[in-house]
Amino acid sequence: MQLRVFIIIAIVLCSYLNAQKKPSYLFFEINNNKTKVFAHNKLGCPTHVKVLHNTTKSLKSYNVKAYEKKNILSFDGKDTITFLKDYQFKMRYGPVKYISNYDTLYNYALPFLKGKRYKIIQGHNTKFTHNGLSKYAIDFRMNVGQTICAMRDGVVVGLKKDSNKGGRNKKYRSDGNYILLYHEDGLFTQYIHLKKNGVLVKNGDSVKKNQPIGYSGNTGYSTEPHLHFGVFKITKEGFTSIPYLLDSIPSKKYRKGKYAYKR
Template identity: 35%
Template sequence: MNKYLFIFILLISYNSFSQLNFKTYFKKAENGFEFLADNNEYCPVSVEVDLELVNLSTSNGNFKTYLIPARTKDFVITTLKAIKAGKYKYNSKTRYNYGDFATKVKDTVAVKDKDTISVKKKDTVSNQEYIYNLPYKKGKKFKVSQGYNGAETHQKKNALDFLMPIGTDIYAAREGVVIKVVDYNTKTCITKGCLEYNNFILIYHSDGSFSEYSHINTNSAKVKPGYKVTKGQLIAKSGNIGWSTNPHLHFEVFKQEIIKRETLKTKFKINDGTEASVYLEENVKYQRKY
């Protein structure tokens, strides 16, 4: 008789953020189980795993956050092994979201990269040192109607609102991979309840940060998840969709955590791009001549 025949298994799994194309699951293995993940997103996903084990050992610890690479199937998070013959059980709780929670946002660049501040050697350059393009067409000039830590909807948030007419062409401020596109919503209102109706494009950058372009016009996206976009590429048209008081583009760069975002200030090229890059200020108009 198999000494592991009479085994009692209890599985409780709480998965947050079910909108992600991501799942965790168990598969029977010799004298135990493998705990696996499928990540069908176009960026890494971090998963926080909390295991309660009886008569089982785990190869990687009971409570830990794991990084699952983009477009990965059957990724082994940990292996559970029976300690001795008899009953065993396990409870699992998982929470996950986009990005790498453990790694500091950084980017490896060459010394003379025209879009970064100069460094002494090839080194890591923080997101704050990367120089972004203004997210609109050459020759255009728009006002920042709400800046970092703005009084209306940007309290304790590093985000920018560019006041612009509906249908204005929106260009990628930085190169990256498109992670998510929502442009099917049509509803607009001035209360926070309309947040769920925001149309937006989410782009993942090489340093682990993300940028979001919000309130884009309905059916205006020019890109899809998985597209690799270049800096200055047309990606959508501006709108007034979702939680919005007037037509504008909401732009923010952030590092994702399990529940919240850590929004980041970003420097931009302005005018013809030859002068020093700046943090944009509220109620100032900025022209793009490059």
């Protein structure tokens, strides 16, 4: 009986502590009886932190520059557990006011090696997966292990490399290995379905246009080995794909069944 009670108490305590778990990007500085709350953006792109008070439902947002440690809140006392219980925090890509102007004439490179040729298996605005926020993505059929290159100079701000899961079921959507690059005009490029351990870069790395950054695969929600990629801006809905120039050709002209050759 005592053991059972102990187990129940332990479960309740663990649940409580997990509920109050501090986000990894937050840290506290305590001086006398004053506590300052800092948000540390460890990414090479701007972010913003949304802060919701659970009682008043007041919502505030704070811009945090790349690699910045910013004091976003202060409170009297040292009770950080109660503080975390009273607030919810979410860090998001991009500034509070999302960019509206960017380089629409930038000429992106094809995301593979010179001398290579790949067939397009899905272009813009398809009913299968290129719709909604991803409607301007492009898919190239690639055998597993083909070299993927950066389409533009940028900084690595996100990646996944440890998955070996994939298939036609949507349950695999979050299992795709990927690389996310941030670019100087506030846009992002993303490269998805990479092979397990097929990422050649680390978060924070600066990369050059045409630099090899990974290897193609078949992870995530994928019907066959291929590379899914696109150019994205940040809106209130999140990542939203946009049309772009790819090897001097408007991306809308990359249609299913055609080939792209990198000279």
